[in-house]
Amino acid sequence: MEDHPRIRFNRLLEKTESLGLTGSDLESLPSLKRLKVNYDSDRSLLIYVSFFIIKTVIFATIIFGFVWTFNWPILNEEIASKLLSIQGVSSKYFEREECVVHMPHDLQNIFRPPVSCEFCQNVTHIPRVTGITQEDFEKKYAYSGHPVVIADATKQWTAMGVYNFKFFKDIHENVSGSGTNVKGTDCQFFPYKTNFKALADVFKMTIDMAYMRDGSKPWYIGWKNCDFTIGSILRRHYSRPYFLPVLAESSKTDWIFMGSPGYGANLHIDNVGNPSWQAQITGHKRWILEPPPECYYTCTSHMEVVVQPGEIMVLDANMWYHQTLIEGDEIAIAIGSEYD
Template sequence: MWKILVYASAHVSLVRTSPQLSDSYTGPLKETFNDITRSLLEECSFCAKVDAVDIVPSLSTKTFLNKYAYTGRPVLVTNDKSFGRSPGFDFEFFKNLSKAKQLKTCQFFRYKTKFKTLDDALNMDQDQATLKPGYTPWYIGWNICDNKTIDIVKERIDIPSFLPENLAFPNSKIWIFIGTPGNGAPMHLDKVKYPSWQTQLSGSKKWTLQSPPKCIFSCRKHFEVTVHAGQLLILDTNIWYHQTKTIGQNISIAVSGEYK
């Protein structure tokens, strides 16, 4: 099967440059190639005309729904005044929630660190948490799915103004990602239920997006975008391979949710 798919992918490229070549195929083999080719083109339609992440100062709800929400086209919103967070929404905030047994999570990503649990990570040495000289770099993420904890977090962040309230948090989950410069998540594809938004609350993070291997002949292979504090990225992480890396001098804090 893999040989057929690879050959079919090559067929897509050849047909684009020399349409008459496809006419040389006859019978069932040609029909098989055409079926696979058509399937690949349809599956790669989301990235076929994307050469970079769109960058806009703000988004209206209409533009969000019509152009970005369900098309797979990524967009970075750079200057929406509704984005923000309450003072104190930082590492210490989550550390205190952990100590008070108010931070309930469903999933913890330790990435390349040695932390075994989120509580373990949030109770790291103070020099580590404050980036004192000689600290060991770290990057962690976790999924909050407890409604009480979600409500506590929601009180301290702003939901994107262009995102209709009835579409936000369809599965009552919030993701938090925190890390030091030079670290991030490796290239991967998510398996969440819906497309995602992620607001950068502090620090800066470089994203590398990569189209699926099956789309190698239809889409640009990869490109990068940097998200700074106060900016928001709309991305369907179920179809775009992606990796992140904290850059600059400050701790990166980002909050992410899905929309239906």
């Protein structure tokens, strides 16, 4: 630590002060002049490169806007097809895509409009309830933004004894046209911190790899099921949660999250439009909730709960920033959906 540049510089500075040298004396030193020339040169180069990049981006944006607006000299369909192909979307799914370029999540957070903090006022913890009626759930939790864990919501389900990595691997490998290789709006895939590029890569793992018996790395992924056949197979083993309001419609889309202990999703906020429920089929998942920044001084800044197998977490993920972490020693599998 004695040779640290900052310490050595402070020693030199103390020595110059003890010798009575002034700032003007130091500026006249040849070595300091050389340092100043090098600094100014590097700074000028950085400014030049920055301006060049900015001008290039502006020029490219203008050209692209002209081509897209007038649909000339290249057709918009050709541009869209090329961009989607680069993103790995199969040509047969082009017509289903709503957007050619999706806004990154970080930018979505930056431009997210502020919300009223009423939804999180006086919410100090995440309760765990059983036997709640549809009326009470609707009154207290369904649309209030208050998170809750329903502890007895999956008692009649067979999913707990059926869903495992091999089950999902088998149905995705055996169901023809399941879209497992597709990346796109209809089959959203979240690799999180893994190196998986698509859902098909996940199910290329052997059972030993998935359970890390061979020393493989931990992993955690999520995806939106887009295949009706697979959806019907999944629904053989679970039913509409009993507590949902009578008039509420649950989405026909299944969201599945799966991964090994020690991994999970980073802190983020969703943009799915409706509240959602997520059933923990196997494993234990810790949920960490935080209000949006504009509510930090109004609401409890941090809440946690560990959801056990057989329990359902109900959350408006469009309001709460949330993070998850798989705990314990087994693969965690969760399935859920939105409701209106």
